[in-house]
Amino acid sequence: MIAYTDKIRDIARRLLKDCRVETVIGFRNGSMPMMNEPCFIKNVDDVDHLIWDGNCGINLANYLTNRTDKIAVVAKGCDSRNIVTHIIENKIKREQLVIIGVPCKGMLDKRRIKAMAPGEVTRVVEDGESVRVCGAGFEKTYPRKDMLQANCAVCIHRNPVIYDELVADPVPEQQNVDRYEDVRAIEAMSAEEKWTYFENLLAPCIRCYACRNACPLCYCPTCFVDESTPQWVGKSQNPVDVRTFHFLRAYHCAGRCTDCGSCERACPMGINMRVFTKKLEKEAFEQWGWEAGLSLDQRPPLDTYRPDDPQDFMK
């Protein structure tokens, strides 16, 4: 990880010095264990704030929307796929960007690590293939691969799909991953079971919209839940309104979501709303063989028509 950090700083320094970009968007050290903060660097002297480790789970494509300056952005596999989506959807121009690709080994699941620890976690150290978790009166070491965010554990695009610089050699992609075990389990439920499952899943939601706002796809100037004429969704904690928000938001991400996990990571209540977007991601894959953000040259399935589009749902 230190090697990644050094390389990112070197590249950023060079890009800024050569005036190739005005801003570098990356991560700096957070004040909390397992938290880094997205930041921007404009000055060569500040380049050493940039860091990289397993706590860079926020998707930086989110910070590119409608920017007009020349930017270098640090991008792991999923970030790069969302950058592709951003370019396809005209939220940023390819020419504005210098993409600093980071082959990714997965991000740490801070919630899981906190839940497993016997006390408050004060420090987490990544050491190759293991993770050391420290707190008052305890120190535990776990295999890193067991401590990854759920989306990272099933990720098959760890390497950036688009980049101008690469901070290290590509990492091997995970093979034979069963990406949709969780979705299949829900699909197998009866209507009644599904209803209850989602009710329980969403019960803790406080409608802070952290999931929506952390999502690089959710850039609408006015989200449908904020519309007043007409008002589509009520604003209270009524479960019908909460459910409408989550389901409709997921539909708006259909064929676009890269399962970067930002939504789930951002949620203060620990809700796994990824099950919604993953179901749609699975559909996009099964219906059209589509995985979002892999190529700048292909239009997404929901904005193209093909005579042979599957229509089994039609009666």
Added chain:
Amino acid sequence: MQPNPYLPYPVRIDEITVETEDKNLKTFKFTFLNPGDEEKFAYHPGQFAELSIAGKGEIPIGIASSPTEKGFVKFTVNKVGVVSTALHNMKVGDVMGIRGPLGNWYPWERLEGKNVVIIGGGFAFTTLRSSIIYMLANRQRFGQIHVIYGARTPGMLLYRDELAAWEARDDIHMHITVDGTNDPNWKYNVGFVPTITDQKAPEADADTYAIICGPPIMIKFTQPVLDARGYGHDNIIMSLENRMKCGIGMCSHCNVGQFFVCKDGPVFTLAQLNGMPKEY
């Protein structure tokens, strides 16, 4: 028991007047359903109220009638959102609510014996109408009164009959203007409010106060004119608007710095505003 400050007085719509040629502005005249509510709703020109429609919500609207007009209250409402659209669809006789009076008012005690220049633009003229009626009803308490009022076209001016009546009087100096017009019979000014202000506003002195209420763009360009004419910032009085919900300083929507526009305002002097964030 404490009175519930969120509870509107029930009122009935008694009269609806379409004010402007685009039909987006209507004046609603309300009477209170319950005896005694009118007395409780005692207000000063410059204050506002929340108009409440069951099932739709509330909107903060400046009071267009003057406390010297008895038996009713009037509001002129522009059709923009959910509540104002619902209001525009209502009929005479319908029951709704008004909650107030809310906010502070133009500083009438300080204005006693002083010259007053009213500068208004577009549909923000409502509390200014209230003020003019009020001053004319207490004419001896004020010095000279000037009114500079502009709209985009003659058909967009509010209260046209009253404007004409005021024009006819010799104890109030009217300077009505429009941005432009094709009407060959238009006998008043043509030009933007800042320009007319520069031409017509009386000389500044310690005893002359300007009250400004209008769209942000008008205020932005009028203020330098008054500056250049030597108006002190304590003598420039403005009425702000911000998104509001409660109207009583609770919900914090209209918060600017340490003030609430709904409760500490909407009326501020320019001197006060100079020390506040420009978040309105």
Added chain:
Amino acid sequence: MKYIRIDKAQWAQGLAAAEKAYRLFGPVREGAMLNFAALAPGQAPDLDGLNTRMSARSVVYPQSEILFEYTVDPNDPDGNVLKEAPAPAKPAAAVGIRPCDAYSFLLVRRNFDAPDVKDVYWLRNYEATTFIGLACDHPGSTCFCTSAGCGPYSEQGLDVLLQDAGDAYLAKILTDKGAAFLAAAGWFTEAPADSEGCFSAGKEAAEAKITSTVETDRLAEIPQMALYDANFWEDIAFSCINCGTCTYLCPTCWCFDIQDEVRGKHGIRERNWDSCMFPLFTLHGSGHNPRGQKVQRVRQRFMHKLKYYVDKYGDGIQCVGCGRCIQYCPVNIDIRKVCQLMNRFGQDAACKVA
């Protein structure tokens, strides 16, 4: 000061008795997290966790609260006339509330209980609630209550303060309201004579464990507009995604929105928590937005808590140091860091972030 000893063996039984007269609220385990919520009949509050994810604010000020009911039937003589929603029949008790959360109500009260206008809903709920606090013997790494006007044994805003004494709770009765609750629970056993010593020793030990602080001494004296125009806001705000996490988890945030909803002919007017982090919060009907930029909204939140409130009430910051916003901010914006930047504004030449 009177102290009562509550044997933990009598805890459940006492709560069951209190439940007859009070609606009980307390920390409740919900999946992986602890929340402050209504206790189900017979449910004991979970007092083992450090603090609840959501603050106790909803006991007095629920996220959605009905203000009025009405019928929109024009043929009804009361059609379209609003009727105040009835208050809950029973008083409430917040059992196991942490001292910081209890103190927060005093800060919020300044807004809802203004000299000239009263928020009747907030006040009626607040006055109907008895606050049974639990002292924090094991504060967390992001707790900075001691420099935010309260502390792990703070009694401000509490009616009773409990101390965990192993097999019993020691209860320090602070108000008549508190005494009434303990009486309703049937807890009358006088505590041993050294109870006061236990509390002061506990307080000292707990305060010594607080490692996190904020500096606030200069906030009042720095001119408001100078802070407003400070150069650090863009850097602080950059990572913010403008979600409502900090404002909804905060015990001292009070903003709300008012909404009407109608089913059939029956309608309600309710208020829901709102957040100054949302662009919609300040959007005018004309489309103009006085705080349309993210940096303006982030600045508003911190200026409100750490400057406007300080200037308006002259009694410290609008923050109790619970650390929730630090723990749960998705992008790690840290109020301690912001507070330091603000407090050292103009003083620290290297007033730089990171």
Added chain:
Amino acid sequence: MGVEPGRVHFSWISSAESTKFVDVVKKVTEAVRAVGPNQKFVKKELKVA
């Protein structure tokens, strides 16, 4: 999302296929009637808690 499957139907019907439209609507309304009134995705009575 847990709504009964019988509630949602998709069909291609051309504007010229009036009889097909009638048939489909009949079938759909029968199917939905068989499922019964929607109890799930509707707000319950708005009441003071």
